[in-house]
Amino acid sequence: MLKINKSSFNDFLTDIMRYNELVAPVKTDESRFEVVKDISMIQMDLHTYFPAKKFFFKKHQTLYSAEKNRFTVPELVTDKKQRVMIGLKRCDLNSIKRQDMMFMKETRDPYYTEERERTILIGHHCNQPFDEYCFCSSMDLGDFYDLMLYDKDDAYLVEIGSEKGRNFVDRYRKYFWDTDLFLRAEDRRIETKLQLNKRDISQYYNNPDWKKGVDQCFSCAACVTLCPSCYCFDLYDEVDAKLSKSEKKRNWDSCQLHCFTKVAGGHIFRDTREDRFKHRIYHQLQYFKDRHGMNLCTGCGRCIRGCPTRINFIQILNEMKEQA
Amino acid sequence: MPRTKTINQDQGEKTENPYLPRPTKITLVRRESPDCFLIRTDLKSKYEPGQFFQVSIPGIGEAPISVASYSQDFLDLNIREVGNVTKYLSKLKKGDTLFIRGPYGKGYPMEKLFGKSLMLIGGGSGVAPLKGILTYVDQHKDSFGDVTIYFGFRTPDDILFKEEMKQWRRKYQLNMSVDKNPKKAKISCDVCFITNLVEKAKLNPENKVVFICGPPVMMKITIELLKNKGFKEDQIYISTERLMKCALGVCGHCMIHGKYTCLDGPVFRYDEISQDRND
Numbered sequence: 001m002l003k004i005n006k007s008s009f010n011d012f013l014t015d016i017m018r019y020n021e022l023v024a025p026v027k028t029d030e031s032r033f034e035v036v037k038d039i040s041m042i043q044m045d046l047h048t049y050f051p052a053k054k055f056f057f058k059k060h061q062t063l064y065s066a067e068k069n070r071f072t073v074p075e076l077v078t079d080k081k082q083r084v085m086i087g088l089k090r091c092d093l094n095s096i097k098r099q100d101m102m103f104m105k106e107t108r109d110p111y112y113t114e115e116r117e118r119t120i121l122i123g124h125h126c127n128q129p130f131d132e133y134c135f136c137s138s139m140d141l142g143d144f145y146d147l148m149l150y151d152k153d154d155a156y157l158v159e160i161g162s163e164k165g166r167n168f169v170d171r172y173r174k175y176f177w178d179t180d181l182f183l184r185a186e187d188r189r190i191e192t193k194l195q196l197n198k199r200d201i202s203q204y205y206n207n208p209d210w211k212k213g214v215d216q217c218f219s220c221a222a223c224v225t226l227c228p229s230c231y232c233f234d235l236y237d238e239v240d241a242k243l244s245k246s247e248k249k250r251n252w253d254s255c256q257l258h259c260f261t262k263v264a265g266g267h268i269f270r271d272t273r274e275d276r277f278k279h280r281i282y283h284q285l286q287y288f289k290d291r292h293g294m295n296l297c298t299g300c301g302r303c304i305r306g307c308p309t310r311i312n313f314i315q316i317l318n319e320m321k322e323q324a
Numbered sequence: 325m326p327r328t329k330t331i332n333q334d335q336g337e338k339t340e341n342p343y344l345p346r347p348t349k350i351t352l353v354r355r356e357s358p359d360c361f362l363i364r365t366d367l368k369s370k371y372e373p374g375q376f377f378q379v380s381i382p383g384i385g386e387a388p389i390s391v392a393s394y395s396q397d398f399l400d401l402n403i404r405e406v407g408n409v410t411k412y413l414s415k416l417k418k419g420d421t422l423f424i425r426g427p428y429g430k431g432y433p434m435e436k437l438f439g440k441s442l443m444l445i446g447g448g449s450g451v452a453p454l455k456g457i458l459t460y461v462d463q464h465k466d467s468f469g470d471v472t473i474y475f476g477f478r479t480p481d482d483i484l485f486k487e488e489m490k491q492w493r494r495k496y497q498l499n500m501s502v503d504k505n506p507k508k509a510k511i512s513c514d515v516c517f518i519t520n521l522v523e524k525a526k527l528n529p530e531n532k533v534v535f536i537c538g539p540p541v542m543m544k545i546t547i548e549l550l551k552n553k554g555f556k557e558d559q560i561y562i563s564t565e566r567l568m569k570c571a572l573g574v575c576g577h578c579m580i581h582g583k584y585t586c587l588d589g590p591v592f593r594y595d596e597i598s599q600d601r602n603d
Contacts, residue, residue: 063343065328066382069421071344072330107572110341232576235343235569239383246383248343255576263567264387264407267540269580279579287582 047130051228091300095228133301135194221254223303345423367399373456374431392452394459402452441469447538476518557595
C-alpha cells in the first residue's frame with residue numbers, strides 16, 4: 001500500500017500546480033470546486049455545495065459557429081495542460097462515471113471527452129458523512145477514480161484505480177511511500193444517517209403522498225443545477241448583431257422547468273408540477289437504472305441541501321405507504 | 325483567443341462531431357396546403373420510413389422533421405409551419421442549401437412485417453411519415469397483403485399529397501375524410517372525423533398491423549376503437565411527437581417514462597409504451 005505523508009502534502013500539491021491545472025474544493029462565498037491559485041484555500045474535507053460537473057459538461061458551451069454555410073468548431077485537444085482534480089468525494093466520482101456513460105459511451109461528445117481525457121481524478125474518502133442530507137450509503141456506489149485518498153492519522157493512504165493513476169504515481173513517486181498500513185472494509189464504508197429504504201419505487205407512481213413534495217416545489221430547478229449527475233441540456237442558436245454569423249450553443253437545462261417539453265404549436269407534455277417533480281425522481285432512481293444498471297442518483301444530498309424549501313424526497317419516499 | 329477549426333463540408337470534408345449538420349441541395353419545393361409544404365433534397369443515403377432528421381437553419385434553430393419518402397436518391401420532408409424554424413423553412417427555394425443531421429430514431433420495422441396486411445391511419449401532417457411506408461410497399465409489392473388507408477384532414481384545402489392520393493386511390497383501398505367543408509367544395513370524401521370512418525368500418529384484425537400517426541387525441545381514440553374491434557396492442561404501431569433537441573439520446577427533452585423518443589422511437593409498438601404514463 002502507498003501513502004502520502006500529510007507533512008509533505010502541500011509540497012506535493014505545489015509540485016502538481018507547477019505543470020498542471022489543479023482543481024480542488026475551496027470555500028469562498030459558497031463551497032465549490034475551483035482552479036487553485038493558492039493552496040492554502042484548499043479544504044480537502046469539504047463536500048462542496050456546487051458539483052464538479054461544470055469542468056466537463058460546461059454550463060455554456062459553444063458547439064460551433066456558422067457563417068455563410070461554413071461551420072467552425074472550437075479546436076479540441078490542443079496544448080491545454082493536464083488537469084488534476086483532487087478532493088472529489090465518492091458521490092462526485094460516481095456522478096462523473098454516470099456522465100461519462102452519457103457523453104462518452106451513448107454518444108461520443110467531443111467537447112466533454114476532451115475535458116475528461118485531460119483530467120486525473122483523485123478522490124478523497126469521507127470518514128464521516130458530511131451532514132444530515134447525505135444518503136450515499138443507500139445508493140450502491142462503486143469504485144471509480146484514478147487515485148483515492150483515505151485520511152488516516154498523519155497520512156493519506158492511496159489506492160490506485162486506473163492506468164492513468166499509476167502513471168501519475170510514477171511521475172510524483174517521491175511523495176509516495178510504501179507502508180504496512182492497510183484498509184479494512186469499514187475504512188471504505190460511509191454510514192449515512194439518511195437512508196432510502198425503498199430500492200424499487202415503481203409501485204409508488206400514483207401514490208397521493210407525492211403531494212407532500214410537490215406542494216412545496218417552486219419548479220426553480222436548483223435541485224437539477226446542483227445535481228452532479230443531471231445531464232439534460234438545451235441547444236439554441238445565437239446570432240450576432242449583423243445577423244451574418246451565428247453560434248450553436250449548449251446550456252444546462254432542467255426537466256423541472258415548465259417549457260422543458262414544449263413542442264412547436266405550444267403543447268407541453270409534462271404540464272403539471274407533479275409530472276415534472278416525479279419525472280426527476282423517477283429518472284434518478286428508476287429510468288437510468290433500467291437502462292444502465294445503476295441509479296443516476298449518487299446520494300450526495302445536494303438537491304435537498306440546496307432546495308429553498310428543503311424538500312427531502314428520500315423522507316417522502318420512506319414515508320410512502322404501499323397502496324392496496 | 326481560442327483556436328478554431330473550420331470544416332469545409334462543401335469540399336467534402338467530413339467530421340465526426342455529432343452536432344454538426346451537413347449541407348444538402350433543395351431540388352423541389354411544393355406547397356401542399358395553406359400551412360404545409362414539401363421539400364425534396366438531394367440526400368443520397370439510407371433511411372427508413374418513420375425515422376426523422378434534424379433540419380437546421382443556422383441562426384434560427386433546429387426542428388425534428390419526419391421523413392416522407394423512401395429512396396436512396398432523395399429525401400422528402402413534409403413540413404408544417406408551426407414554429408420559428410418551420411416558418412423560415414417555408415421561405416427556401418429550389419437550389420438553396422438545407423442543413424440536416426440524421427437519420428435518427430427507429431422507423432417502422434417493415435422487414436419484420438413481411439406477409440402482413442397493412443392498415444394506415446393518418447391525421448393531418450401525420451400522413452407524412454405514412455407516405456414513406458406506401459413507397460416502401462410499392463417497392464416490395466409481393467411482400468405484403470392488402471393495404472387499407474384511412475386519411476383524415478381538417479378541410480379540403482388541407483389535404484396533403486393530392487398527386488399521390490390519386491395513385492393510392494387506384495392501388496389501395498383508400499378512405500378519406502375531412503372534418504368540415506366550410507367552402508362547400510366538391511369533394512369525393514366523407515365529411516366527418518377519420519375516427520368515425522374507422523368506427524364504422526368492418527375490420528378483421530387477423531394477420532394485420534396498423535400504423536397510426538396524427539394528433540394525440542386522434543391517436544388515443546383510434547387505439548381504443550381498434551382494441552374494441554379485437555386488435556391487440558402489439559398489432560399497433562404509433563409514431564410519437566416530442567421536443568427533440570440533440571436527437572442523440574442525451575438532452576432529455578424527448579424522454580417518455582425513461583424511453584428516449586429519439587432513440588427508442590419515434591415509432592413505438594403500442595404494447596411497448598401503453599403501460600407508461602403520459603409524462
